[in-house]
Amino acid sequence: MRALLLRDLRLALRAGGGFGLGLAFFLIVVMLVPFSVGPEAQLLQAIAPGVLWLGALLACLLSLDRLLALDLEDGSLELLLTAPLPLEGALAVKALAHWLTTGLPLVLAAPFLGVMLQLAAPGHLWLLISLALGTPALSVIGTFGAALTVGIKRGGLLLSLLVLPLYIPTLIFGAEVARRGAAGLDASTPLLMLAGLTLAVVALMPFAAAAVLRMGLR
Amino acid sequence: MSLWQYANPVKFLALSARVQPALWALAAVFTGVGLLWGFFGTPDDARQGSTVKIIYLHVPAALMAINAWFMMLVASLIWLIRRHHVSALAAKAAAPVGLVMTLIALVTGAIWGQPMWGTWWAWDPRLTSFLILFLFYLGYIALWQAVEDPDTAADLTSVLCLVGSVFAVLSRYAVQFWNQGLHQGTSIPVATGNRSVADVFFYPLVMAMLGFGLLFLALVVYRTGTEIRLRRTSALRARMNRGA
Numbered sequence: 001m002r003a004l005l006l007r008d009l010r011l012a013l014r015a016g017g018g019f020g021l022g023l024a025f026f027l028i029v030v031m032l033v034p035f036s037v038g039p040e041a042q043l044l045q046a047i048a049p050g051v052l053w054l055g056a057l058l059a060c061l062l063s064l065d066r067l068l069a070l071d072l073e074d075g076s077l078e079l080l081l082t083a084p085l086p087l088e089g090a091l092a093v094k095a096l097a098h099w100l101t102t103g104l105p106l107v108l109a110a111p112f113l114g115v116m117l118q119l120a121a122p123g124h125l126w127l128l129i130s131l132a133l134g135t136p137a138l139s140v141i142g143t144f145g146a147a148l149t150v151g152i153k154r155g156g157l158l159l160s161l162l163v164l165p166l167y168i169p170t171l172i173f174g175a176e177v178a179r180r181g182a183a184g185l186d187a188s189t190p191l192l193m194l195a196g197l198t199l200a201v202v203a204l205m206p207f208a209a210a211a212v213l214r215m216g217l218r
Numbered sequence: 219m220s221l222w223q224y225a226n227p228v229k230f231l232a233l234s235a236r237v238q239p240a241l242w243a244l245a246a247v248f249t250g251v252g253l254l255w256g257f258f259g260t261p262d263d264a265r266q267g268s269t270v271k272i273i274y275l276h277v278p279a280a281l282m283a284i285n286a287w288f289m290m291l292v293a294s295l296i297w298l299i300r301r302h303h304v305s306a307l308a309a310k311a312a313a314p315v316g317l318v319m320t321l322i323a324l325v326t327g328a329i330w331g332q333p334m335w336g337t338w339w340a341w342d343p344r345l346t347s348f349l350i351l352f353l354f355y356l357g358y359i360a361l362w363q364a365v366e367d368p369d370t371a372a373d374l375t376s377v378l379c380l381v382g383s384v385f386a387v388l389s390r391y392a393v394q395f396w397n398q399g400l401h402q403g404t405s406i407p408v409a410t411g412n413r414s415v416a417d418v419f420f421y422p423l424v425m426a427m428l429g430f431g432l433l434f435l436a437l438v439v440y441r442t443g444t445e446i447r448l449r450r451t452s453a454l455r456a457r458m459n460r461g462a
Contacts (some may be wrong), residue, residue, distance in 0.1 A: 103226045104240040144381065148374055161360055161376065166385045169392040176396060193395070197388070208381050215363075215373035 001085060001093050011070075022059040022102045023109055029055040030113045036083040041118045048117035049127060049178035055113075056106045056131055057167055063102050064163065065156045067094060068145040068213075077150070081217060087210040093204065094134075103135030111172035119182060126181020132195060134174035137198040140205045141166050147213040153199040169197055225302035227446045234439045241436040249429030252278075263419075267445035272330045274423060278430035279322035283351060286316030286434060290358075291383050294376035304442065306372035307449070309379065310362055311441035315434055317355040324348055343394045344401040350389050354382045368449065 033051050037043060071077040080090045110131050111124045119127065145163035149155035175195040180187040224230045256274035263270035293309035296302060327345065328338045339345065361378055365371035415423065 153303060158360055158364050162357045165350055168350060169388045172392040172396045208377060212374055212377050215370060
């Protein structure tokens with residue numbers, strides 16, 4: 001499992017792996033927001049938590065179709081299927097690698113982009129916490145989506161259509177934590193919901209992902 | 219004699235040919251009487267005026283939109299557990315019907331909401347949940363169309379239906395948490411029996427609900443038959459191509 005994790009990380013970090021693409025996308029989305037709604041600080045401050053969450057979510061989505069498709073192309077996915085390592089474990093590791101290379105940079109970059117969007121001062125910590133708790137769920141759900149569409153040619157758009165509705169609960173609770181935090185309200189209720197949701201999907205989704213991957217590549 | 223014998227496509231087609239005329243007739247009678255009675259035979263509501271009459275379309279459609287997904291869930295489970303092809307095809311056949319029911323509920327709701335709430339759309343939990351349900355239907359249908367091998371498509375869509383059901387329920391409660399509602403509560407709570415709809419409106423409404431249920435059943439049986447025949451034609455064509 002560690003070998004697989006290291007391999008995925010190395011592949012993502014080296015040239016052509018697309019590391020940093022998600023981060024750049026996140027930056028661009030955040031930069032486009034003032035262009036589309038206007039540069040008034042008050043308006044930006046009001047929408048900042050939601051925009052940052054949405055940007056992180058879309059950046060996460062962007063890299064999903066590479067998650068398994070590249071492995072299918074070079075044949076390593078078949079090796080994983082026949083390997084002694086349970087496929088559930090392999091997919092959980094791949095989701096972890098996806099989070100480490102996509103989700104974690106987004107989490108760390110979000111407070112800086114929050115400054116650019118005039119996010120209220122108490123909001124930074126809550127934004128960091130909510131993204132740190134929520135993005136693993138995005139990666140795991142995304143792994144399920146990637147496993148569902150891996151055998152389909154030009155499945156990228158379909159992947160978005162299937163995965164985005166599944167992201168709704170995570171987005172609702174995550175953005176609510178950030179919004180309440182920024183407004184100085186008590187954010188513990190949505191935070192607990194978000195944590196519960198993330199734990200549940202991390203525990204369960206690798207099984208669903210492995211099931212559909214076996215079906216899809218039979 | 220057991221229910222499972224109708225998992226055989228031949229038996230299913232024979233049965234559906236026998237029950238379909240009656241099913242269509244009943245659906246037409248109940249839907250027609252319910253709607254006509256509702257539109258012409260009931261008085262205007264004291265506060266809502268004649269706009270209340272859209273309830274005879276809105277409520278049955280919304281009811282069937284949810285029940286269609288539930289039926290797809292059951293059919294998907296049967297496919298995954300017992301591998302009956304008819305079951306997978308029935309789930310496939312039900313999806314577009316459910317999609318249209320969801321659309322009817324959303325559109326009639328908007329038409330009613332404009333004069334009553336003063337807005338076509340509000341980000342109310344019920345409205346938002348239905349929009350999410352609409353997206354789930356779209357994704358499910360798109361996945362069926364994207365996968366070429368029919369058995370793989372049935373497998374993948376079944377799992378999507380299961381996972382989607384969990385997330386649809388999750389979304390419903392998450393959405394309730396996120397925003398308080400404008401939509402009125404349920405008019406006919408089955409559990410408590412304290413319905414808020416007067417008898418004059420209630421009986422045609424029940425007729426329309428039964429009618430929509432029967433209509434859904436008839437459509438699904440008909441469409442499942444079509445899917446079975448479609449599957450046979452493609453199998454025949456494949457055999458011919460191999461022979462040639």
